[in-house]
Amino acid sequence: MYSLYINNKSGTLIYQKDFSTSVNHSANDKIRLASTFHGLCAISQQIAPLPAPKPGSFSFLQPDGISFVEADTFKLQCFETLTGMRFFVVAQPGIQDLAPFLKQIYEAYSDWVLKNPFYEQDQPVRVESFDKQVMRIWEAWRPVVGAV
DSSP states (O other), X not given: OOEEEEEOTTSOEEXXXXXXXXXXXXXXXXXXXXXXXXXXXXXXXXXOOOOOOOTTOSGGGSOOSOOEEEOSSOEEEEEEOTTSOEEEEEEOTTOXXXXXXXXXXXXXXXXXXXXXXXXXXXXXXXXXXXXXXXXXXXXXXXXXXXXX
């Protein structure tokens, strides 16, 4: 696994963590990647060939957009919350489904960031306890996904 990104509902990068020493992107490159992904998700929501939702169904609650992209050199997997937050990870190709990892990160975000009285919604995440929790989750997943 290379990197974790968290975008708020307006597409702003609010958290980023590199898990690999081989990743050498500038802060601007990371912001550009996150905002480009947000734009691609917005476009894909408009042009996706999905059937129209049935009246009275709760399909409007289901997040849509890009859930994963797999290429020769990387895999990108995304978890979108019902509030529009996007948690996505960039990993080596051929890796297993990372949805459980992303959901664990989301749970940690809910517990350590959103419940922090000093955190302001949609602002960059600077919560040390969340960083520690992300690393604990990463360490638990490292044997499963392999270190790069």
